[in-house]
Amino acid sequence: MLHHIHxxxxxxxxxxxxxxxxxxxxxxxxxxxxxxxLEDELAAAAAIPNPRNTVSEVITGLGIFGLRKFLGNCYFxxxxxxxxxxxxxxxxxxxxxESSDSAFGFFKFLRNECGFRHSRISEFIxxxxxxxNRQFQELRSVVKQMVDEEGPGSAPSLCELLLYRFxxxxxxxxxxxxxxxxxxxxxxxxxxxxxxxxxKDLNLKVSTSTYNCLLHxxxxxxxxxxxxxxxxxxxTPESDYTxxxxxxxxxxxxxxxxxxxxxxxxxxxxxxxSVVSFNTIMSRFCKLGFVDVAKSFFCVILKxxxxxxSYSYNILIHGLCxxxxxxxxxxxxxxMERHGVQPDTVTYNILCKGFHLLGLMSGARKVIQxxxxxxxxxxxxxxxxxxxxxxxxxxxxxxxxLQKEMISRGFQLSVIVYSVLLSSMCKxxxxxxxxxxxxxxxxxxxxxxxxxYSILIHGLCKQGDVQRASEIYREMxxxxxxxxxxxxxxxxxxLREKGDIYEARKxxxxxxxxxxxxxxxxxxxxxxxxxxLGNVAEAIQLYKQIIEKGLNPSTVTFNTLIHGFCKTGKLVxxxxxxxxxxxxxxxxxxxxxxxxxxxxxxxxxxNGMFELLQEMEAKDVEPTHVSYTVVIKxxxxxxxxxxxxxxxxxxxxKGLSPDQITYNTIIKCFCKAQDFEKAFxxxxxxxxxxxxxxxxxYNLLINGLCVYGDLEDADRLxxxxxxxxxxxTKVAYTTLIxxxxxxxxxxxxxxxxxxxxxxxxxxxxxxxxxxINRLCKRCWITEAKYxxxxxxxxxxxxxxxxCESLRSKDVLGEDRVVLSHRSIKPxxxxxxxxxxxxxx
DNA sequence: GTAGGGTTAG
Numbered sequence: 001m002l003h004h005i006h007x008x009x010x011x012x013x014x015x016x017x018x019x020x021x022x023x024x025x026x027x028x029x030x031x032x033x034x035x036x037x038l039e040d041e042l043a044a045a046a047a048i049p050n051p052r053n054t055v056s057e058v059i060t061g062l063g064i065f066g067l068r069k070f071l072g073n074c075y076f077x078x079x080x081x082x083x084x085x086x087x088x089x090x091x092x093x094x095x096x097x098e099s100s101d102s103a104f105g106f107f108k109f110l111r112n113e114c115g116f117r118h119s120r121i122s123e124f125i126x127x128x129x130x131x132x133n134r135q136f137q138e139l140r141s142v143v144k145q146m147v148d149e150e151g152p153g154s155a156p157s158l159c160e161l162l163l164y165r166f167x168x169x170x171x172x173x174x175x176x177x178x179x180x181x182x183x184x185x186x187x188x189x190x191x192x193x194x195x196x197x198x199x200k201d202l203n204l205k206v207s208t209s210t211y212n213c214l215l216h217x218x219x220x221x222x223x224x225x226x227x228x229x230x231x232x233x234x235x236t237p238e239s240d241y242t243x244x245x246x247x248x249x250x251x252x253x254x255x256x257x258x259x260x261x262x263x264x265x266x267x268x269x270x271x272x273x274s275v276v277s278f279n280t281i282m283s284r285f286c287k288l289g290f291v292d293v294a295k296s297f298f299c300v301i302l303k304x305x306x307x308x309x310s311y312s313y314n315i316l317i318h319g320l321c322x323x324x325x326x327x328x329x330x331x332x333x334x335x336m337e338r339h340g341v342q343p344d345t346v347t348y349n350i351l352c353k354g355f356h357l358l359g360l361m362s363g364a365r366k367v368i369q370x371x372x373x374x375x376x377x378x379x380x381x382x383x384x385x386x387x388x389x390x391x392x393x394x395x396x397x398x399x400x401x402l403q404k405e406m407i408s409r410g411f412q413l414s415v416i417v418y419s420v421l422l423s424s425m426c427k428x429x430x431x432x433x434x435x436x437x438x439x440x441x442x443x444x445x446x447x448x449x450x451x452x453y454s455i456l457i458h459g460l461c462k463q464g465d466v467q468r469a470s471e472i473y474r475e476m477x478x479x480x481x482x483x484x485x486x487x488x489x490x491x492x493x494x495l496r497e498k499g500d501i502y503e504a505r506k507x508x509x510x511x512x513x514x515x516x517x518x519x520x521x522x523x524x525x526x527x528x529x530x531x532x533l534g535n536v537a538e539a540i541q542l543y544k545q546i547i548e549k550g551l552n553p554s555t556v557t558f559n560t561l562i563h564g565f566c567k568t569g570k571l572v573x574x575x576x577x578x579x580x581x582x583x584x585x586x587x588x589x590x591x592x593x594x595x596x597x598x599x600x601x602x603x604x605x606x607n608g609m610f611e612l613l614q615e616m617e618a619k620d621v622e623p624t625h626v627s628y629t630v631v632i633k634x635x636x637x638x639x640x641x642x643x644x645x646x647x648x649x650x651x652x653x654k655g656l657s658p659d660q661i662t663y664n665t666i667i668k669c670f671c672k673a674q675d676f677e678k679a680f681x682x683x684x685x686x687x688x689x690x691x692x693x694x695x696x697x698y699n700l701l702i703n704g705l706c707v708y709g710d711l712e713d714a715d716r717l718x719x720x721x722x723x724x725x726x727x728x729t730k731v732a733y734t735t736l737i738x739x740x741x742x743x744x745x746x747x748x749x750x751x752x753x754x755x756x757x758x759x760x761x762x763x764x765x766x767x768x769x770x771x772i773n774r775l776c777k778r779c780w781i782t783e784a785k786y787x788x789x790x791x792x793x794x795x796x797x798x799x800x801x802x803c804e805s806l807r808s809k810d811v812l813g814e815d816r817v818v819l820s821h822r823s824i825k826p827x828x829x830x831x832x833x834x835x836x837x838x839x840x
Numbered sequence: 841g842t843a844g845g846g847t848t849a850g
Contacts, residue, residue: 208841209841211841212841213841214841215841216841239841240841240842241841241842242841244841244842245841245842247842248842274842275842276841276842277842278842279842279843280842281842282842282843283842283843309842309843310843311842311843312842312843313843314843314844315842315843316843317843317844318843318844344843345844346843346844347843347844348844349843349844349845350843350844352844353844353845379844380845381844381845382844382845383845384844384845384846385844385845385846387845388845388846388847414845414846415847416845416846416847417845417846417847418847419846419847419848420845420846420847421847422847423847423848424847426848449847450848451847451848452847452848453848454847454848454849455847455848457848458848458849484848485849486848486849487848489848489849489850490848490849492850493849493850519849519850520850521849521850522850523850524849524850525849525850527850528850554850556850557850559850560850
């Protein structure tokens, strides 16, 4: 009944429907009628039986904008929400004859504001209208959405629809071409090819850009050449991109040499090689790590009398940055400007990454400054680089700040950036924050993927929170994201970290006996668990199981066993294991040698340690910073502290970064040698290299001053550390307290003890007995008694050793009263303080 | 359709 509705004139059309007559008269005669009045009219209209047809007819007759103008979105939406797909198809078709704007406008309104799901017919109508009007951007977006929704394998049905419903429509060839392009763009190559086949049957022209896009997707395969032949046969003009894609394809399928000859084969084209083709070649060489070759091609561009464009410069700048030649990259950027090519956002992003790769985040910030001065704004790539850079150096708070800024500027973050943030939060133990980020990403409509979940599961497990890890595990399972070996490993690790070796073994047996996995890492985690508990026998049992099952152990498997043997002092067996590694066709790793070297060092066999170092170097196993730290420890044991210092310099020269343990080792040695000047200088060197000294560093310095230096200096150090809000552990206090007890300033000891308690450290019997034993040893009975009372009032009972110590000085004998008055907490009053001072 | 980002393990 509604066929050819579009031919009807609005007024005529409305008059046919009695019930809507008052409304139509309002619309046409009183444009300023009140909204309330219209609302009543509309309610009446909506109340009629089967109002849908009526409404659709009214809309069609009036034209969408006429009606929408009078009724406003709200009422309009009520009306159109009653429409079904065939009705909408009709309306859109009729509107398309009236004006393309109104058809597309109505289409968008329904889709975006009413959440209406259009039929493919409506979409194709709109697509044809847009094609006729040459609104290519909109055209592309509608076709893309359609193709993405339909998914792979949908081309035949869409082609059929086009063929039978839209055969004689204007712009049909543009629509077909766009369909092929969209399939190609969305990497549905087979669909794109099947559209092209139909187009060939219909004798429709394929555009160069569609061919190029397809070529690009097929550049890894032979089919690329079929498409290229088709381009030539059909007489479709080639563009610079066509050649450059072929060159890129040749690089991957064949060789760079073939690609170069193809490029240089200027006979092929009238214009000769293009800058675009040269850019492609340069990019390839850079990716292969041959920046120098890329540079020489840059010269060839100039030789040909061609002008390098921003791509040419950016490709080379990027190549240089990745190769670590930041300075040359910066120099080349200046060249770029000198030649009148302005560095763009991409250029600055590349430089940012160059700085970030060298760990120079301050440099990266300066690049952004410069970018802003030039009037260029950081884009989502800039933010991503900076966020990842900050995460990489462990500066998560800065990364989070940038993430907020990114959101506030309307940039969408990718799942990967969230994963980077999550991963670095987990690594620094901020799993709670990581979970918050997970909820946040879900709230902004990003779907966490397998990797995101695996990172979280690993983070939670590492903390021993297997419970919550399992919840996440279930959550991902519900979303049909199937956990892989990463999650299995993480959970096994979690159970082990929780200290529940039986539970871990149960899970391990469950995974390995079901034969779902032959993942050696699971064996390694399990074996390492046993070794850590000192149960080397069980680790060996598992190793036997590996061999019996015919599985292939990895170097880590052997390293774990070696570690076990070393730990139990069985260096001969450990050494034998090193040889077994090679029998299995594996190579020992730096960890293998470092473990053995460390064991030799611990046993005082420094020569053995050096022999291993030589063997390691002879076998081209590169020592790591840990290997060097072990050697430094060995040198320190021999008192060769200056050799140790030189070794640190050597590490820097080799590009190895000493860590806190390296410095702590060497600082300890200088303290022992009473060279505090050098010890503190090493501490400053740490700061210079952005290495935050650990509480151990400060404990070493304090202990050094206490034992080998000036106790007052140690006191002053503690005060200044506290003033600077530097994180200290209980050890810093107990060290000083013990020193004061031993050297007689019991008043200082008491004060420090109280300070330690105030800081909220949990005080153990060991801390009390350390103090009391020392006081007893020096016969400061009153003071020993004082601490003893404090301990009792703290609810701590003495152990046997402490009782003996007290009894030997007869402290217990006269103080049975105190034992029965545990709740009385002793207070130090000023007269007592004076007494302590007088005595000391 | 030639340039820039980027996540998980023992």
